Amino acid sequence: MTTASGGAQTTRPTRLPRSARRKQLLAAAQQIFVAHGYHAAAMDDIAERAGVSKPVLYQHFPGKLELYLALLDTHCDAIIAKVQDAMRATPDNKERVRGAVRAYFDFVDHESEAFRLVFESDLRNDPQVRERVERVEQGCIAAVTETIISDTGVSAAHAALLASGLVGASGQSAQWWLANGRPTPKAEAESLVTSLIWRGIASFPLQGGSSAGTGEEIG
The missing domain is CATH 1.10.357.10 (Tetracycline Repressor, domain 2)
Known part of the structure; x- marks a missing residue:
């Protein structure tokens, strides 16, 4: 998509409601924890699986243990x-x-x-x-x-x-x-x-x- 001036318009990712984002993060975390176990699982992997940045993940869960306990x-x-x-x-x-x-x-x-x-x-x-x-x-x-x-x-x-x-x-x-x-x-x-x-x-x-x-x- 282009703007009226002919420049490319940046499409921002859809912002999910907090509850929906939390559900998405938990689902991604479950897949990683089950596949690799708690100790081998990394927050980087969970963020990547969920399609979010690590800062977004940490906004919802301060650490890996808190994420695991929420699950x-x-x-x-x-x-x-x-x-x-x-x-x-x-x-x-x-x-x-x-x-x-x-x-x-x-x-x-x-x-x-x-x-x-x-x-x-x-x-x-x-x-x-x-x-x-x-x-x-x-x-x-x-x-x-x-x-x-x-x-x-x-x-x-x-x-x-x-x-x-x-x-x-x-x-x-x-x-x-x-x-x-x-x-x-x-x-x-x-x-x-x-x-x-x-x-x-x-x-x-x-x-x-x-x-x-x-x-x-x-x-």
Whole structure:
């Protein structure tokens, strides 16, 4: 494009809203962190991947650790929300169990980069990173604990222990499934893990005397 005087007109890059720019930077950072690991990743590489200058990157994140922690917070909140939604979506306890299992399998299947970033980080020994990973586990356990208490009337300690078993089985199974190349179809894997968990938790009585479930096999 030229100006009226015949000179070339410089086209400025589109200025994104701050929230959109932050999202763009986080997406670029995730790709670099997953590809190279935290320690080998460089802010230069992240800025280049995002198509911005380093000063723009530093306007949003003062350092590499802050950028990494922001990514962890985003994904930690997402997996906790998925489990909470599964507990609230239905009063049917079989479906709640299925929903909790599906939350983990969906996370590792559709957001495998995010899963590896959170659970397979080469920065796991950093206290701030470890706190966030533990927050995921505790947040998911809390969501399931509340449901077990309201449905069965068992003590908080017993409910938390049962919830930790459900969350642990779901998360570990999903992690194994991903690490081993998704050896069975996702729906089949979810059904197998759901059946295993349900056979145990269905034996606990609901408040009012009936069992937590019919004991029917989930397929």
